[in-house]
Amino acid sequence: MPRPSLPRFAxxxxxxxxLLNPGATQHGVAGPVPARLAEAAAQPRALTARIxxxxxxxxxxxxxxxxxxxxxxxxLSLESxxxxxxxxxxxxxxxxxxxPSPEQIWDRSQGIIPFLNWSAEDxxxxxxxxxxxxxxxxxxxxxxxxxxFGWPIFLAFHHEPENDPNYGTPADYVAAWRHVxxxxxxxxxxxxxxxxxxxxxxxxxxxxGPWYPxxxxxxxxxxxxxxxxxxxxxAEWRTAKDIFLPFYRWANKHNKPAIVAEFGTLEDPTxxxxxxxxITSAMTWFKKRPGIRxxxxxxxxxxxxxxxxxxxxxxxxxxxxxxxxxxxxxxPSGGTLLIGRSRAxxxxxxxxPRRASSTWSGRWRPPPTRPxxxxxxxxxxxxC
Numbered sequence: 001m002p003r004p005s006l007p008r009f010a011x012x013x014x015x016x017x018x019l020l021n022p023g024a025t026q027h028g029v030a031g032p033v034p035a036r037l038a039e040a041a042a043q044p045r046a047l048t049a050r051i052x053x054x055x056x057x058x059x060x061x062x063x064x065x066x067x068x069x070x071x072x073x074x075x076l077s078l079e080s081x082x083x084x085x086x087x088x089x090x091x092x093x094x095x096x097x098x099x100p101s102p103e104q105i106w107d108r109s110q111g112i113i114p115f116l117n118w119s120a121e122d123x124x125x126x127x128x129x130x131x132x133x134x135x136x137x138x139x140x141x142x143x144x145x146x147x148x149f150g151w152p153i154f155l156a157f158h159h160e161p162e163n164d165p166n167y168g169t170p171a172d173y174v175a176a177w178r179h180v181x182x183x184x185x186x187x188x189x190x191x192x193x194x195x196x197x198x199x200x201x202x203x204x205x206x207x208x209g210p211w212y213p214x215x216x217x218x219x220x221x222x223x224x225x226x227x228x229x230x231x232x233x234x235a236e237w238r239t240a241k242d243i244f245l246p247f248y249r250w251a252n253k254h255n256k257p258a259i260v261a262e263f264g265t266l267e268d269p270t271x272x273x274x275x276x277x278x279i280t281s282a283m284t285w286f287k288k289r290p291g292i293r294x295x296x297x298x299x300x301x302x303x304x305x306x307x308x309x310x311x312x313x314x315x316x317x318x319x320x321x322x323x324x325x326x327x328x329x330x331x332p333s334g335g336t337l338l339i340g341r342s343r344a345x346x347x348x349x350x351x352x353p354r355r356a357s358s359t360w361s362g363r364w365r366p367p368p369t370r371p372x373x374x375x376x377x378x379x380x381x382x383x384c
Contacts, residue, residue: 051287052294053327054088056262071103078299081309082319088115090296094122095138100149108151115154127168131175139180143187152191159197160224161211170210177213193219197261200225203247215254223247224262227278231266231304240282252291260286260295264306276317287326
């Protein structure tokens with residue numbers, strides 16, 4: 001999905017999945033393993049979910065106001081709908097943005113790991129300028145801040161570059177990507193993992209190769225993909241398999257773990273349950289692919305109403321499948337991280353859809369902010 005004009009943020013990450021092993025990326029970008037992370041490697045990892053489930057959540061006027069940040073309120077509201085904690089905190093930032101932001105600091109206090117799409121705009125730098133060092137002051141500041149953050153970050157430099165021909169050629173992009181990675185390596189920001197993200201249709205069209213920075217410069221291969229039925233004239237209804245299978249095969253061929261960085265579908269006005277069935281089918285297909293380590297729904301009305309809760313049946317489908325053991329992590333106390341009407345792990349009131357027509361039946365009360373956890377979630381130390 002093309003980047004919006006303003007940064008977006010989306011919500012908390014759970015203690016889940018088999019995502020990566022910093023020691024296994026000796027040919028990648030990880031660098032030395034901090035002592036705190038090395039300590040976590042020795043901890044038991046039983047009962048963890050295999051796939052991190054997350055979302056990119058756009059704030060709405062109807063979100064209940066529990067904290068001052070509208071982005072955090074949006075996350076808490078979606079969590080309330082789903083009856084569980086989210087996985088990845090997916091946000092979109094520009095070169096002029098300072099990060100880690102207050103929202104990401106809040107994430108860290110909750111044991112959440114941010115996923116950032118970082119584009120070379122506001123201020124604008126072409127990829128050739130980035131590769132030639134013109135943006136080094138910006139890159140170095142963020143690398144230093146990321147290292148000081150002391151908590152894992154997933155970073156996608158200029159996602160969907162094939163949508164931005166005004167920034168340069170594929171060769172320019174590859175050079176820019178490698179330069180950014182090298183600057184972070186120089187700063188010893190070993191808590192940052194690099195996620196290379198293209199559109200799913202680029203893999204389908206066999207066009208990914210020229211954009212690939214090389215295995216030494218990435219930790220994950222990711223794709224953004226949508227069922228465009230109802231959004232584009234003549235677009236056919238496509239399943240998640242139709243959309244993501246070429247991407248998944250490409251990642252496997254290059255021996256890289258895969259992340260579905262954005263996915264979504266619209267309603268079919270002629271078939272009220274079609275979106276619900278699509279969601280269930282997609283999440284089922286994802287969990288059967290052992291190379292997929294994370295999936296993030298695009299919960300937004302950017303261009304079209306992709307919201308999870310465009311119908312009660314769609315929301316119900318996502319709520320049910322998101323509690324599948326493949327996606328459901330354990331809580332620190334040993335139970336599952338569930339929130340909602342009857343299985344709340346912290347005080348909460350009844351959840352209801354976030355649509356503008358909804359009536360909020362009570363004030364959402366988020367869990368109290370905890371001190372910064374002593375170490376990252378155990379899955380951060382699992383195999384790549």
